[in-house]
Amino acid sequence: TGFRLTVVGEQDDTTEKLKFREHVIAGLTNPTKALSSVYFYDDRGSELYAKITDLEEYYLTESEREIFESYANDMVTTHFCPRNAKRNEIINIVELGAGDGRKTRLLLKALISHRVKFEYIPIDISRKAMANLFRSMDKAFPKNVLNVHGLIGNYLECLRYIFLQHPSRENVVAFIGSSIGNFSSQQASHFLQKLRAQMKPRDVLLLGTDLRKDARVMQKAYSDSAGVTREFNLNLLIRMNKELGTNFDLKKFEHVAVYNPEIGAMESFLVCTEAHCISMATTESGSKGSTTSHHFMFKQFERIHMECSHKYTPDLISEMLHTAGYQVRDQYFDNRQWFMDTVSVV
Ligand code: AVJ
Numbered sequence: 478t479g480f481r482l483t484v485v486g487e488q489d490d491t492t493e494k495l496k497f498r499e500h501v502i503a504g505l506t507n508p509t510k511a512l513s514s515v516y517f518y519d520d521r522g523s524e525l526y527a528k529i530t531d532l533e534e535y536y537l538t539e540s541e542r543e544i545f546e547s548y549a550n551d552m553v554t555t556h557f558c559p560r561n562a563k564r565n566e567i568i569n570i571v572e573l574g575a576g577d578g579r580k581t582r583l584l585l586k587a588l589i590s591h592r593v594k595f596e597y598i599p600i601d602i603s604r605k606a607m608a609n610l611f612r613s614m615d616k617a618f619p620k621n622v623l624n625v626h627g628l629i630g631n632y633l634e635c636l637r638y639i640f641l642q643h644p645s646r647e648n649v650v651a652f653i654g655s656s657i658g659n660f661s662s663q664q665a666s667h668f669l670q671k672l673r674a675q676m677k678p679r680d681v682l683l684l685g686t687d688l689r690k691d692a693r694v695m696q697k698a699y700s701d702s703a704g705v706t707r708e709f710n711l712n713l714l715i716r717m718n719k720e721l722g723t724n725f726d727l728k729k730f731e732h733v734a735v736y737n738p739e740i741g742a743m744e745s746f747l748v749c750t751e752a753h754c755i756s757m758a759t760t761e762s763g764s765k766g767s768t769t770s771h772h773f774m775f776k777q778f779e780r781i782h783m784e785c786s787h788k789y790t791p792d793l794i795s796e797m798l799h800t801a802g803y804q805v806r807d808q809y810f811d812n813r814q815w816f817m818d819t820v821s822v823v
Contacts, residue, residue: 479621480611485630485638498721498760505755505773505781512713514659514745514784519716520605525709527577527609534701536694537655540816541685542580548809548818549587556681556806556820557649558593567594569648571639573632574656575599578610581651582617589622600628600635636675648676653685653818658742658787662797665787669801676823682803684819689788692736694815699734699743699786707732710747710783722758729753733780742787746780794819 497516504512518526530538557568570588572581578599588595597614601607607627614623628635640648650672657665672682699706710732714725730747737744757771794817795805803821810817 480615480623480625480627482607482611482627482629483638485628486634488629494720498757501717501721501723502757502771509782510773510779511782516716517709517713517784518603518606519712520603522709522712522716523576523603523606525705525712527606528705529701529709530576530579532701532703532705534697535706536698536815537687538580540811540813541653541655541818542583543811544809544816544818545580545583547811549583550591552584552683552807552809552818552820553587553591553593556822557588558591565594567596567646569598569639569643569646570595570651571598571600571636571648572651572653573600574652574654575601575610575627576606576654577613579613580653582614584651585618585623589618596624596626598626598628598639600630600632602629602631604629633671633675636672640675640677648680649683650676650680651683651685653683655685655687655786655816657684658687659785660787661740661785662787662793666797666801669798669803673802673823678823680823682798682819682821682823684794684798684821686789686794686817686819687786688815688817689741689790690815692738695736695743695788696734699745700732704732706734706745710745713783714747723755725755726753729775730781736788740785740787741789741793742785744782745784745786746782748778748780749775750777752777789817791817791819 500513500516504510529535570585575581585597599607599610607629611625611627614625628638660668711727711730714727714730717723718725729750731750732745733748734743734745753775755773755775759770791808798805798819798821803823805819805821807820808817
């Protein structure tokens, strides 16, 4: 028992950095400039996201917390117990993109109170986020009741690693907090299919998704009055300046978030307030002769697309899960019906 950490797959800093660089060059050369929110989560980005989840305007976290508070016991007794109720068999509680685990804690408490034996396996890309998670889990539970195995790496690679390590264990895979919202609906379906292909019959998926609602409510959640979300977006420019040697001047960019009803998603942009040119340092590694310097022209009011946060309806989610080969067992809602957690099985 206790806490363990495993790094899965190669964590090669130089290839990661090269990928990041290629991504930025492609994204800023495109006629409609775009960067990907997957790069938000360096240590500072994870910290800022944790701050966002504390904001009242960012209703998602509180709504899902309410769902777990009301229904964690029901989820455990109805869906998460090992099928044969042989309670001596350990089950895996796998969490994709664990963050600080404040909501997951409610699930784990319910499992413990029903005497289900389990290993909690959080997966995250940020080591610092994982360290914080370990600390908060250690504080929240008495000594020796939790068995935690944290994995650092890519979701699907980590899942393959777990399923190979424990081929006969039952799995509950939690993908909560509307993390799936960053995928386009096509990417989301594709990811769910790949996930399903790795799961065993009767393994459980717990999927947390944000629901469509009054656009004003959603827009406030993504442009909060304290400016934390603004800082969260600007942090990617800071990261590029640090890691790629760009010279973004943060004062020349404004954060804007709008709901796009055509795709059912909140979209975040950094809008450039004056025309200027950004340059990027040349790489030193001359092996590939990659010494071209890069410049990116910004017109006044031109914007960089930073993030999509997709919002769903219960029917859209059921349909997507069904298409991906899952059977939907239950949908849980908060009182306002702003958020939903769906339990489905393979
Ligand atoms: C971490 C993807 C769930 O899209 O709501 C929060 C990230 N972006 N505020 C979301 C985010 C701006 C968040 N997810």
